[in-house]
Amino acid sequence: MASNSPAPEGIELQEPPTAGAWGEWNPTEDSARPPRGKHRVVKQRGGLARSSTVLGVGVIAAVGASGIATAQDRPQVAISIPSLPDFGLGGSGGDAHHADAEGPAAGAGASAKSTGVMAAQAGHADAGEILLGRILQQAESQESAAEAQTRAQTERAAQEAAAAEAKAKREAAQKQAEDTRLAAEKAAKEAAEAKAEEARLAQLAGSYSLPTSAYTLTSHYGDSGSMWSSGYHTGLDFAAPTGTPVKAVAGAKITSAGWSGAYGYRIVLELEDGTEIWYCHLSSMSVTSGSVTAGETIGRVGATGNVTGPHLHLEVRKGGSTMDPLAWLESKGLSV
Known part of the structure; x- marks a missing residue:
């Protein structure tokens, strides 16, 4: 050049x-x-x-x-050259070159271009179908993944609910078992206490005795009336025929024996714990001093003092105050 x-x-x-x-x-x-x-x-x-x-x-x-x-x-x-996407069939530079061709070569170039356009369109259609297929496949895959995730979440929620229910049942069973155990322990304890009390009362029953027999309870502790100077009854009355034996309720010592005004003939016993037992309205006294044992005869039922008929007036005192004789006798295992 x-x-x-x-x-x-x-x-x-x-x-x-x-x-x-x-x-x-x-x-x-x-x-x-x-x-x-x-x-x-x-x-x-x-x-x-x-x-x-x-x-x-x-x-x-x-x-x-x-x-x-x-x-x-x-x-x-x-x-006129249409604008086509590049599918590997040649760029726009080749089309410009063909547009500058002359004569039959230009016609052949146009025919080749037409064929190339059709091929490009066919390739574009195939590529579109492939892309559509891939998009549908991806959407289906995503939908399957979402369904799998939802199913997994549902299964996990069901497992958690089942675990919670099982835990609640287990806790309820444990509580019921604990309540049953506590109830059994309580019942066993109460039974043991009752048995111990029964044994204690049986032992006391051997140590204590009723003050008389063949009696009828006529006046109870606390009854009110003008017959008593204090305004209420301070003892328990055992009505029985004159001469019915009167016995010591427990081992004790005699602290007093003799006439006592409105009480008539009276014997006072003092127990080891300081409790005093008064026997009043006696017709006679068998012992007047010393110590006595439970069940020992110390006198006889009478009607001396301020009375309306023969009976034994029994009083229980401790620390100078009176108490209900019936409750005290029952606390010693005696059935009055």
Whole structure:
């Protein structure tokens, strides 16, 4: 290819002919006049002398002019190229190249382009179907994953509910077992206490005795009336025939025995714990001093003192205060 650099200084180039009068033009000895003898004209070989520099410039000018003339002489053809996506069938640069083609080659290029467009459209359709399939497959996969997650959450919730229910049942069973155990322990304790109390009362029953027999209870402790100086009854009355034996309720010592005004004949026993037992309205006294044992006869039922009939008036005192004789006798295991 000829250089585009300017011609050497001193060489004057002849203007090329216009496009209308264009013919083959070559620089000759006549057209290249050397200035002031600085350059020489190379003699033509076979009748034509050429300078390499002048020849290159002339060829460039000739080709350019020929192309311009050819393009101007031909009618313009409108080419519409659709914008297509690149599916590996060639870019827009190839289409522009085909649009510049001439003659049958241009027609063949258009046919090839049409075929290529159809192939591209077919490829685009296949790619769209593949993409749609992939999207549907992905959606189905996501839906399956969501269903699996929901199923797992439901199963986990069911397991947690079952575990909570099992825990509640287990705790309820443990509580019931604990309540049953406590109830059994309480019942066993109460039974043991009752048995111990029974044994204690049996032992006391052997140590204590009823004050008389064949009796009827006529007046109880606390009964009110004008018959008693205090305004209420301070003892327990055992009505029985005169002469019925009167016995010591427990082992004790005699602290008093004799006449006592409204009480008639009276014997006072003092137990080991300081409790005093008064026997009143006696018709006679068997012992008047010393110690006695439980069940020993100490006198006889009578009607002496302030009475309305024969009976034994029994009083229980401790610390100078009276107490209910019936409750005291029962506390000693005696059935009155």
